[in-house]
Every structure is written in C-alpha cells, then in structure tokens.
Amino acid sequence: MNITPPITLIQLISEQTMQNLLPILRFRPSHVVHLSTRRTAARSNDIVKAANQCGVTFQLEQIRLSDMPTIAETSRAVGRAIDAAHDRKHTPLVNFTGGTKLMSIGAYSAAASSSPPTISFYVDTDDERFVDGGTAEGLKQLLDGDYSFTQLHDCLNVAAIAAAHGQYHVSDGRDWRPFAQLAQYFLDNPDKEQATYDALFGENGIFPRGTTPNSPEQWLESLDRSLNLPPDVAKHAADAGLLRLASDGRYKLPDDARTSLQSLVDARAQGESVQNYDRQRIAATETCQFSVTFLTGGWWEVAVAHAAHSSGLFRDLRWSATVGPIARGGLEEDILAVDGVQIVCISCKRGGNKTRLLPHLEEFGARARRVGGNFTRRFLAIYVPPKGQTFGALRRRADELGIVILTRADLNKQNAFARPGR
Incomplete structure (x- = not known):
C-alpha cells in the first residue's frame, strides 16, 4: 500500500509479536518506533526479521523504557515519537496493543492528547481485525475500509510467523503427496495396516518389538530379508519407492546405499578410521530407516x-x-x-x-x-x-x-x- 505522506508506526513490544508484525505488513511504514523494556527488547529483532521475510523493510528506532514503565513514562515516550514523526513530515500511527496494560493506557493517552490527535488502533488477533482506537480520524481511509487481516494472508507463511517468534530457520519439509495413496490405503484398511506393522515390529517381524538396527552391519543384513506384507501394501510401497521388488520376486528394503554400507562395514572390519563416520552412517541408512518408519506409523x-x-x-x-x-x-x-x-x-x-x-x-x-x-x-x-x-x-x-x-x-x-x- 503506497501512502503519502510516509508513515511512522509507533509500537509497544511484548513477548507476543504478531500484534506488532501484522500492522507493519499492512501499513508498510517508512519508520518504525519500538518501545520495549530490557526483558522484551530482543523481540524487536524478531519482528524485523519476520517483516524482512515478507519483503518489508523500514528504518527502525528502538527506545528502551524502564523495566516496569508507568502510564506517564510511556505517554511521554510515545508523545516524543509522535512529535518526531511530524518533524519528519510523516503520518504517525500508534499501535497500543502490546506491552503491559499501563503501557497501553499510556500510548493511547499520548495519541488522544497530541496536537493534532494521532490515529491509534488495537490489533485483535482473536477476531483477526484492526480496531480503531477512536483518537483521530483516518484509519478507515488507510485501510481502504477493510479492517480484516485477509490482505496479509498471501505474504504470511510458516517461516515468517516462526521468525516472529525467534525461529529463523524452518525447512520446507518433504513432499507428502507421493505417499498419499499408500497412506489412504492404510486408513481404509486397518487390518492391512496392522499386518504391516506386525511384519516389521511384531514378535515375529524382521525387527521384533521395534528394535531397528543401529550398525551398518545390521542394516546391510536387513537389506536381503524378505518382508511378509499384504500384496497390495507391498505394491503400493514399491510404487512409492519405499520397497524394491528383488530378483527373487520378493519385496525388500531399498538397497540404494548398499555400496556405502558395505564400505563402512569393510572399514570397521579392517580397523580403519572413517572420517565423519556418524554422518556417513546416518546418510547410508537414511532411506531404509525412512521406509521402516513410514510403514510402522509414519504413514499416519x-x-x-x-x-x-x-x-x-x-x-x-x-x-x-x-x-x-x-x-x-x-x-x-x-x-x-x-x-x-x-x-x-x-x-x-x-x-x-x-x-x-x-x-x-x-x-x-x-x-x-x-x-x-x-x-x-x-x-x-x-x-x-x-x-x-x-x-x-x-x-x-x-x-x-x-x-x-x-x-x-x-x-x-x-x-x-x-x-x-x-
């Protein structure tokens, strides 16, 4: 949203950050003022990181208040930020949602008593809307009459919200769709699911009582063991790349990493030192481990x-x-x-x-x-x-x-x- 003059957004920082991130994404301010205490100051950086993930940048000004700000202290700080915004020829907006109750009252009071009065608002995360503080006219025009968060949905993803809470690294995960047909089959046929579980983790399964291999030697041996699975399950699993149809016509675990496993086994047998052994072992057994995990519950x-x-x-x-x-x-x-x-x-x-x-x-x-x-x-x-x-x-x-x-x-x-x- 392009607004002239530019906006200075004044916010109170608390442990909850979405109430600060959402207005930044909606109003796209040029200047953001964060009023925080020693305990909440780090959250300011989380908000900036999350906004950047959504493609929003701004000049940040951080103001540190006392550990337990009073109404008067907060009101004075917000009032000065409002005056500075006018000096920059910006439109000041006061978000009085965050901080303590006393801080919110102080911020609201500053917006109402400034000259001219300043637009203020509250972020209602439960009902997903902005609420006009009523201290000055103009919020409706800035929002084009739409007080909801709907316009923000396109830019808010898992990574952005996680960043707002201090988690800056979230992977994309795996594609579940190639395994959906087998998962649905298990869901529709609980008896076949139980038979599959028993074939792997049952008393007579290849890994009794869920005791999976923990060494390359054990995994290598398991590659050649046949799985006594219901025929439809075996076919679906093979189609999804979880099993292979061996030359003897039986279904077995994938053996893509057989060479890597054999190299680790040979090195151990000869007493050789293997660089990054644990990393190589995990990489070599990852495919088999995934197949076993999926067939014994991961499908759910x-x-x-x-x-x-x-x-x-x-x-x-x-x-x-x-x-x-x-x-x-x-x-x-x-x-x-x-x-x-x-x-x-x-x-x-x-x-x-x-x-x-x-x-x-x-x-x-x-x-x-x-x-x-x-x-x-x-x-x-x-x-x-x-x-x-x-x-x-x-x-x-x-x-x-x-x-x-x-x-x-x-x-x-x-x-x-x-x-x-x-």
Missing part, C-alpha cells in the same frame, strides 16, 4: 497432512519440516501450516495403550509455542487411541492445554480442523 502423518490439506483451511502446509538450524539441534515437526495469521502444529502418533501420550502433551505444547507463540493452534492426531480411563485422562489434559485430539474417525468429519464456533 501423511494421512493427516492429506486431510488437513483437503480441508481447504490451511496454507503453506509442511510435512517433516525442521525448525532451527540442523547443526544446532533443530527439531523436526510432523506437520506445520498456517491458518489465518496463526501457526498450526500437528503432532501425529500411531498410539496404543503403552505409548507416552500424556507426557507428550506437555512436550508438544512447549514445542508448538516455540514455533508460533501462545496463539498456535495445536492438534494431537492419534491413530490407535488408548482405551478407557487412560483416554479420558488424555482428553481432559488436552482440553486444559488447548490441544485438540484427532482420531482416525475424526479425519472423515468435515469440520475436523475448523476453529470452534466458526
């Missing part, structure tokens, strides 16, 4: 991703995206997406009575806030929910934490991912 992530995508409610859906630099221990999230101006985090678990779902709720809630702040929408999707009182306790705790539980049956519901009351 794709089924949920497909359902979420098909709902039409989300943008920028990412499967298996890593948040944070990988070299510094970035964490892989099952599904990330954007709903309106909020991050959506979905954790997927195959489930069962012995899984640690209750403590996982706490861990998942913290991880989700790390990506998108307190307003992140969170879902825990469980394919095999626990039974009886265990499931009841899980639901109660999820409700307390604001996490929505989804089951296999829920994926078929039209409103499975809809916000309550919408």
Whole structure:
C-alpha cells in the first residue's frame, strides 16, 4: 500500500509479536518506533526479521523504557515519537496493543492528547481485525475500509510467523503427496495396516518389538530379508519407492546405499578410521530407516497432512519440516501450516495403550509455542487411541492445554480442523 505522506508506526513490544508484525505488513511504514523494556527488547529483532521475510523493510528506532514503565513514562515516550514523526513530515500511527496494560493506557493517552490527535488502533488477533482506537480520524481511509487481516494472508507463511517468534530457520519439509495413496490405503484398511506393522515390529517381524538396527552391519543384513506384507501394501510401497521388488520376486528394503554400507562395514572390519563416520552412517541408512518408519506409523502423518490439506483451511502446509538450524539441534515437526495469521502444529502418533501420550502433551505444547507463540493452534492426531480411563485422562489434559485430539474417525468429519464456533 503506497501512502503519502510516509508513515511512522509507533509500537509497544511484548513477548507476543504478531500484534506488532501484522500492522507493519499492512501499513508498510517508512519508520518504525519500538518501545520495549530490557526483558522484551530482543523481540524487536524478531519482528524485523519476520517483516524482512515478507519483503518489508523500514528504518527502525528502538527506545528502551524502564523495566516496569508507568502510564506517564510511556505517554511521554510515545508523545516524543509522535512529535518526531511530524518533524519528519510523516503520518504517525500508534499501535497500543502490546506491552503491559499501563503501557497501553499510556500510548493511547499520548495519541488522544497530541496536537493534532494521532490515529491509534488495537490489533485483535482473536477476531483477526484492526480496531480503531477512536483518537483521530483516518484509519478507515488507510485501510481502504477493510479492517480484516485477509490482505496479509498471501505474504504470511510458516517461516515468517516462526521468525516472529525467534525461529529463523524452518525447512520446507518433504513432499507428502507421493505417499498419499499408500497412506489412504492404510486408513481404509486397518487390518492391512496392522499386518504391516506386525511384519516389521511384531514378535515375529524382521525387527521384533521395534528394535531397528543401529550398525551398518545390521542394516546391510536387513537389506536381503524378505518382508511378509499384504500384496497390495507391498505394491503400493514399491510404487512409492519405499520397497524394491528383488530378483527373487520378493519385496525388500531399498538397497540404494548398499555400496556405502558395505564400505563402512569393510572399514570397521579392517580397523580403519572413517572420517565423519556418524554422518556417513546416518546418510547410508537414511532411506531404509525412512521406509521402516513410514510403514510402522509414519504413514499416519501423511494421512493427516492429506486431510488437513483437503480441508481447504490451511496454507503453506509442511510435512517433516525442521525448525532451527540442523547443526544446532533443530527439531523436526510432523506437520506445520498456517491458518489465518496463526501457526498450526500437528503432532501425529500411531498410539496404543503403552505409548507416552500424556507426557507428550506437555512436550508438544512447549514445542508448538516455540514455533508460533501462545496463539498456535495445536492438534494431537492419534491413530490407535488408548482405551478407557487412560483416554479420558488424555482428553481432559488436552482440553486444559488447548490441544485438540484427532482420531482416525475424526479425519472423515468435515469440520475436523475448523476453529470452534466458526
């Protein structure tokens, strides 16, 4: 939006950053003034990084207030920023959403008492709209009568919102679509899914009780073991590149990395030192590990991703995206997406009575806030929910934490991912 004269946007900085990022994206100011305390100053940089991700740049002015700013202190600081904007022949706008309640009152007071009075507004993230503070005329014209956040949707993606919360590195994730047919087959045929799980992780499976190989020697040996899978499952898996049809007519794990595995095995047998051994081992076993993980529960992530995508409610859906630099221990999230101006985090678990779902709720809630702040929408999707009182306790705790539980049956519901009351 091109506005003459240029805009100076005056904002209060708190731990929540979307209420500061959204006005920057909408008004495209030339100059931004951030009033912060020692505790919240770092958030200013997060807001700038996120705005830059969306292609918005501006001159930033940072003003440090005391640790517990009073109404009067905030009002004086905002008043000076308003006067400076007029000196630059800018139109000042005051966003009184952030900071403490006393800071908000001080900012509003400064906007109302300035000469001439200054346009002010509040950012309502719940209803996704800007609210006119009523201190001066002009906000309606600046917004062209549209107070909603709709115009911001195109530039807001997972990476931008994550950056606003201090996470500057978010990978694109994997393409889930090549695996959607197999995931849907498992969803429609739970008996075949269970048979597949048992063939791999059952008592008589090739990896009994889920004990997968941890050495190149063990993985190399597993490449030649036949998988006793339902025929349709084996074919779908081979079509998706998860298995290979060997020369003996049996389905087995992919052997693309056989040469690399054999080299590591030979080097170990001869007592040779292998440079970056762990990295080479992980790279050599990655394809096989992915196939095993997918067939024993990872498919559920794709089924949920497909359902979420098909709902039409989300943008920028990412499967298996890593948040944070990988070299510094970035964490892989099952599904990330954007709903309106909020991050959506979905954790997927195959489930069962012995899984640690209750403590996982706490861990998942913290991880989700790390990506998108307190307003992140969170879902825990469980394919095999626990039974009886265990499931009841899980639901109660999820409700307390604001996490929505989804089951296999829920994926078929039209409103499975809809916000309550919408």
